[in-house]
Amino acid sequence: MKAWLWNHLDAFGRTITRLARAPVSTLLSIGVIGIALALPVGLYVGLVNLHGLTRSLAADPELSVFLALDSSAAEVKHIGTRLRSHASVKGARFVPRDQALKELKANSGLADVVDSLPQNPLPDAFVVSPRERGAKALETLRDEIRGWPKVSHVQLDTAWAQRLEAGLKLARLAVWLLTTLLAFALVAVTFNTIRLQILTRREEIEVSKLIGATDAYIRRPFLYFGALQGAGGAGVAWLIVWAGVLSLNGALGELSRLYGTRIELLALEPADTLSLIAFSAGLGWLGSWLSVNQHLAGIEPR
Amino acid sequence: MISFSQVTKRYPGGREAIQGVTLTIDAGEMVFITGHSGAGKSTLLKLAAGIERPSSGTLIINGQNVSALRARAVPYLRRNFGLVFQDQKLLFDRTAFDNVMLPLSIIGFDRREAARRVRAALDKVGLLSREKSLPVTLSGGEQQRLAIARAIVHRPTILVADEPTGNLDAALAAEIGELFRSFHQVGVTVVVATHDEAFAAPLRPRLVALKNGRLAA
Numbered sequence: 001m002k003a004w005l006w007n008h009l010d011a012f013g014r015t016i017t018r019l020a021r022a023p024v025s026t027l028l029s030i031g032v033i034g035i036a037l038a039l040p041v042g043l044y045v046g047l048v049n050l051h052g053l054t055r056s057l058a059a060d061p062e063l064s065v066f067l068a069l070d071s072s073a074a075e076v077k078h079i080g081t082r083l084r085s086h087a088s089v090k091g092a093r094f095v096p097r098d099q100a101l102k103e104l105k106a107n108s109g110l111a112d113v114v115d116s117l118p119q120n121p122l123p124d125a126f127v128v129s130p131r132e133r134g135a136k137a138l139e140t141l142r143d144e145i146r147g148w149p150k151v152s153h154v155q156l157d158t159a160w161a162q163r164l165e166a167g168l169k170l171a172r173l174a175v176w177l178l179t180t181l182l183a184f185a186l187v188a189v190t191f192n193t194i195r196l197q198i199l200t201r202r203e204e205i206e207v208s209k210l211i212g213a214t215d216a217y218i219r220r221p222f223l224y225f226g227a228l229q230g231a232g233g234a235g236v237a238w239l240i241v242w243a244g245v246l247s248l249n250g251a252l253g254e255l256s257r258l259y260g261t262r263i264e265l266l267a268l269e270p271a272d273t274l275s276l277i278a279f280s281a282g283l284g285w286l287g288s289w290l291s292v293n294q295h296l297a298g299i300e301p302r
Numbered sequence: 303m304i305s306f307s308q309v310t311k312r313y314p315g316g317r318e319a320i321q322g323v324t325l326t327i328d329a330g331e332m333v334f335i336t337g338h339s340g341a342g343k344s345t346l347l348k349l350a351a352g353i354e355r356p357s358s359g360t361l362i363i364n365g366q367n368v369s370a371l372r373a374r375a376v377p378y379l380r381r382n383f384g385l386v387f388q389d390q391k392l393l394f395d396r397t398a399f400d401n402v403m404l405p406l407s408i409i410g411f412d413r414r415e416a417a418r419r420v421r422a423a424l425d426k427v428g429l430l431s432r433e434k435s436l437p438v439t440l441s442g443g444e445q446q447r448l449a450i451a452r453a454i455v456h457r458p459t460i461l462v463a464d465e466p467t468g469n470l471d472a473a474l475a476a477e478i479g480e481l482f483r484s485f486h487q488v489g490v491t492v493v494v495a496t497h498d499e500a501f502a503a504p505l506r507p508r509l510v511a512l513k514n515g516r517l518a519a
Contacts, residue, residue: 004410006410006413203391203393207391207393209377210385210391211385212378212380212383212405212408212409213377214374215377217408
């Protein structure tokens with residue numbers, strides 16, 4: 001057990017030395033892997049951020065119920081009670097037409113235009129918070145209220161969020177496709193670097209075999225090499241994405257200040273970072289395993 | 303310990319390097335295999351050390367039939383041997399110490415014990431002061447002794463050497479001969495292929511002469 005552990009530590013140490021001894025080629029291969037990975041990882045981070053944004057916006061779907069302009073106070077009151085007593089309505093806030101006009105005047109900077117109007121063009125309205133958030137339930141509710149007398153229009157505020165959600169689903173598929181393709185690239189890059197390594201270390205492999213090294217012993221440092229290279233590539237990809245998010249946040253900060261909101265992009269979460277490294281190291285390991293198995297058989301000492 | 307029975311080794315292309323050799327080497331023997339170059343000495347050694355498999359005939363090493371041995375078992379068979387090659391096969395990118403460490407690292411020795419043994423082996427061949435040197439900085443005789451240190455560091459039961467004095471002068475060859483004699487004295491089976499009779503004579507080994515791949519009677 002102790003010997004086995006030493007064997008692994010020994011192989012690991014030798015691999016580190018070998019990586020450090022050829023810094024340029026090490027950095028280049030790690031850089032290639034990192035850039036290849038940064039593409040899907042960056043897209044993924046973008047998606048996660050967009051998703052978080054839509055969730056916060058669409059967290060409380062609302063229905064805006066606009067009444068007919070000629071509805072009387074009694075009719076308005078009747079619709080109000082009918083809404084509040086509806087089984088699938090959590091609450092309804094009344095927005096009288098005068099108040100709506102005042103708000104429009106105050107918030108939109110259209111005071112002059114509003115003042116020049118001969119009469120208030122806005123209808124009375126209710127802002128309804130439904131009990132259920134499902135798209136289906138919301139649409140059913142909208143269609144029902146739309147049929148009531150003196151209701152001229154019902155606006156479902158989540159429609160755009162749903163459209164965005166569908167778009168995100170498509171983008172997520174694209175991320176997976178890209179990831180699969182670049183995973184192949186990563187395996188291929190590792191396969192090739194390991195092939196070159198085996199060729200340059202042919203003598204050592206031959207001697208080791210002659211002295212009684214098992215295939216596992218010979219394979220081990222190459223597998224470590226592939227896995228380490230993959231993990232290093234993942235580190236580079238993480239750095240690229242982190243730097244990208246950082247610089248975007250600088251620009252976004254200004255934009256969101258102008259809009260009076262606060263939008264901040266998040267980099268990779270620790271759990272995602274770990275799985276990125278594990279994924280990349282695993283692919284590196286796989287690439288070198290394929291390469292070693294392919295090329296080691298050809299080296300039989302004579 | 304090593305027993306050849308009607309062993310033939312045919313290389314691709316049909317050349318028969320060894321033909322119908324029957325030979326037994328007992329534990330603790332010192333055997334020198336002599337003959338001109340091309341007589342099949344190297345092939346005989348490679349067979350004896352489990353590096354090559356016979357094309358026909360039976361070869362038994364340490365009670366194991368080599369022809370029937372599974373590929374996975376071959377490395378463990380080879381660990382019984384200490385090998386000194388004609389071209390030494392030192393690794394030029396690592397120090398003398400690390401070269402000698404290789405067999406112990408392969409076996410998976412405890413690190414501290416391994417370092418102790420490496421120094422003992424280097425001391426035995428008189429290279430302890432050069433442990434940090436790279437092989438290129440060593441002279442021909444020193445490189446040969448380094449190769450011997452690597453061959454004996456894991457205390458093999460059989461030492462196999464192919465032309466160990468290949469390009470050494472007589473004085474250096476005699477030194478190597480003395481090393482072999484000392485291993486033989488502590489019970490190691492020594493099998494050496496050489497065409498250098500001056501090197502063999504003072505050690506008074508059992509001589510096996512090969513001619514055109516056959517034992518010369």
